[in-house]
Amino acid sequence: MSGRKEDVVPEKIAPKALSWASVLEEKTRAQAVQTAGMPFIHPHLALMPDAHLGKGxxxxxxIPTDRAIIPAxxxxxxxxxxxxxRTQWTAEDLAGRDLRALRTGIERAVPLSAGKDNRRLIDSAAARVEQLERLAGEHQLDPARYAANWTLQLGSLGSGNHFIEVSLDTDDRVWLxxxxxxxxxxxxIASQHIAVAQEQCRRQRVELPDRDLAYLVEGTAEFDAYLRELRWAQEFARLNRAEMMDRVRQQIARLMGAEVEAELEVSCHHNYTEQEEHFGRRVWLSRKGAISARKGEWGLIPGSMGTRSYVVRGKGNRDSLCSAPHGAGRMHSRSAARKRFTQQQLREAMAGIEYRDTDAFLDEHPGAYKDIDQVMVDAADLVEVVHELRQVVNVKG
Ligand code: 5GP
Ligand code: MN
Ligand code: MN
Structure with a gap:
């Protein structure tokens, strides 16, 4: 890997696949090529710099698909x-404040899962729950069929690499x-519709290179049902983040003795489907670990728990289907990372950052991810960096 972007950007890896990844495992490349071979891909699959193996x-x-969607x-x-x-505060305003208390405050305010802790807090989420109930009613769907306690899941972080951070940009401004x-x-919802798609393909005797590439065809009842529930789940995710952000804002407001004045707010999905126009056709565009990067559009690209993150604006790159990476991308599997890194190494990587010092996060060591600097070099034609952030507090799921 030379790291010179003219070597790689973009590389045609299949008749219908372009890649922006200079660091790419052979298995990952093969998986992307396989997906790009599905007959309804139009115009081509775009592989981002942070690409790594996924389910299906x-x-x-x-992944742009014409009159079909692959739920996986x-x-x-x-x-x-x-x-x-982006808040009104600077590093100087934070100096001397108890960041440990801020971290534990956030940990208490945002539980990892639905449960008795979130039950205590759910009042603040009532309006959002109502909004989601209304949306479900309009589309005649019943989320309780999937999770009886879904209302309690709203405002919970989840595990793995879900996170909450307080960061500083290069102007020393405080970000949440x-x-x-x-x-x-x-x-x-996702698992259910992947199973339905598999059943549909089995019935139609479709030969799939991977069962998880099973698809639903536009015009069928199964497709419509998926789309309704997909949209509901996308809205749930958006409101879930908004609910958590409100709680985080409350916590930092308490620490600073004043309300947050947001100067910029950015929100972006990186696992979703929307109908978009590309290369002359209206297609279903699925971004799986990728963000939308139309010209001027704001986006967020995090590094890892111990490295920089970026606030970017899209360049509207046509070949990438106006997209950009969603992070650094995992390089070592969780089990490999757990063997590779020690708690002491994680401590060193997290020097100066307020976090929960535990061996539970060994698989989240920055070294488990691709080099975010290389990812940003690869993405140079996709986004422009506006702010570079480094975290001072990290809360992991
Ligand atoms: P994914 O959405 O695929 O699960 O992960 C998104 C990206 O988040 C990862 O590729 C990684 O680059 C980044 N990431 C994971 N954990 C953290 C963290 O604790 N802090 C920051 N800033 N980024 C993280
Ligand atoms: Mn996730
Ligand atoms: Mn994610």
Whole structure:
């Protein structure tokens, strides 16, 4: 890997696949090529710099499909994404404040899952729950079928690499930044429709290169049902992040003795499907671990728990289907990372950052991810960097 972007951007890896990834595992490339071979891809699949192996379709890929959708190409965490707020405070305002108390305050205010803790807090989410109930009613769907406690899942972070951070940009301005999706209820919806698509393909005797590439065809009842629930789950994810951000704002307001004045708010899904126009056709565009990057559009690209994150604006790159990476992208599997890194190494990587010092996060060591600097070099034609953030507080799911 030379890191010179003219070597790689973009590389045609299949008749209908372009890649922006200079770091790409052979298996990941093969998986993307396989997806790009599905007959309804139009105009081509776009592989992002952070690409890595996923279920059925690659994480870090943009999959445009004509009159069909592959539910696994949206990802199982429907609507997963990032929210960020630029506050009025600077590093100087934070100096001498108790960041540990802020972290534990956030941990208490935002539970990892629905449960008795969230029951205590749910009042603040009532309006959002109502909004989601109304949406479900309008589309005659019943989320309780998937998760009886879905209302309690709203305002919960989830586990793994979902996170909440307080960060500083290069002007020393304080930011709030978080990553989460549609929680258990979205996961159940995704799994259900992947299974329905598999059943449909089996009945039609469609030969699939991978069962998880099963698809639903536009015009069928199954397609319509998926779309309704997909949209609901995307909305759940958006409101879930908004609810958590409100609680984080409350916590920092308490620490600073004043309300947050948001100067910029950015919210973007990175696992979702929308109808968009590309290369002369209206297609279903699934971004699975990718963000929309139309010209001037704001986006968020996090690095890892111990490295920089970026607030960007899209360049509207046509070949990428106006898309950009959604992070650094995992390089070592969770089990490999757990063997590779020690708690002491994680401590060193997290020097100066207020976080929960535990061996539970070894698989989240920055070294488990691709080099975010290389990802940003690869993405140079896709986005322009506006703010570079480094975290001072990290809360992990
Ligand atoms: P995914 O949505 O595919 O689960 O992960 C999104 C991206 O978030 C990862 O590729 C990684 O680059 C980034 N990431 C994971 N954990 C953290 C974290 O604790 N803090 C920050 N800033 N980024 C993270
Ligand atoms: Mn995500
Ligand atoms: Mn997620």
């Amino acid at each position: 379709a690659t994480v870090g890929s943009v 190409a949206v990802g199982v965490d429907i609507g997963c994404g990032m929210d960020a707020v 930044f978080l990553h989460s999706g549609s929680r258990g209820v979205g996961n159940k």
